[in-house]
Amino acid sequence: MSDKSERLQKVMAEAGIASRRACEKIITEGRVRVNGRIVTELGTRVRKGRDRIEVDNQLITAEPLKVIVLNKPRGVVSTANDPEGRETVVDLVKDAGGRLFPVGRLDYNTSGALLLTNDGDLAHALTHPKFGAEKTYHMKVDGRVTEEVLEQWRTGVTLDDFSRTRPAKEVFIAESTDGFTWLQITIREGKNRQIRRMAEATGLRVSKLKRIAFAGITIEKLPIGTWRHLSEQEMYRLKRDYINPARRSLGKSPVSPHTDAENDGAAAAQTHRRQQRSARVPRGWGGTSEPAFKSRTGEPKSRTGESTAPQKPKTRAPSRPKTSQRATGPARPRPGKKTPNKA
Structure with missing residues (x-):
């Protein structure tokens, strides 16, 4: 039991009577009694486990979410x-x-x-x-x-x-x-x-x-x-x-x-x-039998939610052969360095 009060429509919704908005309509229609008195005000507050709440003459109790x-x-x-x-x-x-x-x-x-x-x-x-x-x-x-x-x-x-x-x-x-x-x-x-x-x-x-x-x-x-x-x-x-x-x-x-x-x-x-890039149908669809649950990528999923589709082995791109020189031809003079004149 609790001394904390909550809005009546909230308590009714949590008890599974209807959605909160539908519960508000039920209250305004005069179908709810709190401790024997008809209640039509939406601002009414009640204490779960202490106040007696009836809907259409049926006692309601707050239940854990199921x-x-x-x-x-x-x-x-x-x-x-x-x-x-x-x-x-x-x-x-x-x-x-x-x-x-x-x-x-x-x-x-x-x-x-x-x-x-x-x-x-x-x-x-x-x-x-x-x-x-x-x-x-x-x-x-x-x-x-x-x-x-x-x-x-x-x-x-x-x-x-x-x-x-x-x-x-x-x-x-x-x-x-x-x-x-x-x-x-x-x-x-x-x-x-x-x-x-x-x-x-x-x-x-x-x-x-x-x-x-x-x-x-x-x-x-x-x-x-x-x-x-x-x-x-x-x-x-x-x-x-x-x-x-x-x-x-x-x-x-x-x-x-x-x-x-x-x-x-x-x-x-x-x-x-x-899906257009991979049109292959996974195993297990079996003709007229019902398909298994699939992920958004179209791959079948295991019980834990992980993809069971075979994974492609990762391959490395072949490395380019190294060359000893960057380019052929005469070397360029460095800036600021004089080259000797050839006779």
Whole structure:
């Protein structure tokens, strides 16, 4: 218990009720009671562990931060509950303990990395476009993909509602045959069904879509339908990049949207040039099998994050042979020195 008071909306967000802004709305709607009294003032301060806080007549308690990553299967709904009675991602993580809710959504037919947390501020920051959380996908499409299509993804795609996406931070062909093409794509925004809509807008037919990483958290070696706790290093990065900036100011972004969009385009072009210099597909993509997680340079990564691609031996340039004289011909007289006249 603590005698230190904090703003009510902050305590609610830390308890996983919603983001801080959403909690402010809940307070002003008169849905919160503190010690039995309805509170509507946003400046209300409470003491965690001492004051009794109820939201919609449900007692809330402050919990330690918890974040897990789930390898979501296809055919599972990315919500806490479903009116149609379908299986949800929360059903798959019941043994994680405590109250958890998904960070954003994955389509019903899309599999892969989905974070779940009990922290509303973290969920808000990870899904807000200002914070630019990276999402990396493997996408299998029918037929071949042209360079013109890839260039559209690198510069931004106009969707069916006439909105335009930001440039993809990374997009390249991992494997291609006459029947299908595997693409790896990294974006920094999360419009509704964005990857599928970008594919439709550029004439691509998606047969498989999987998110392999979200905000630097991967599902490498995580079986489908299972989950894991984040490592200490992963938790540190989330706190540094998302939780702390969000709590300092939810209205101020650590990333400028306009400057970032320009940087995305430059980064995509630079990545494309690197990939053109090395078009060799690494082992392990296995035809119709799913590609392994890769670094931005296109090289497969080990469990520790180090590149497993063979390193080229360093060779020294051949040294030039030394000559005994700098130049041929008569030596030049030194300045200030007289040369004797020859008879």
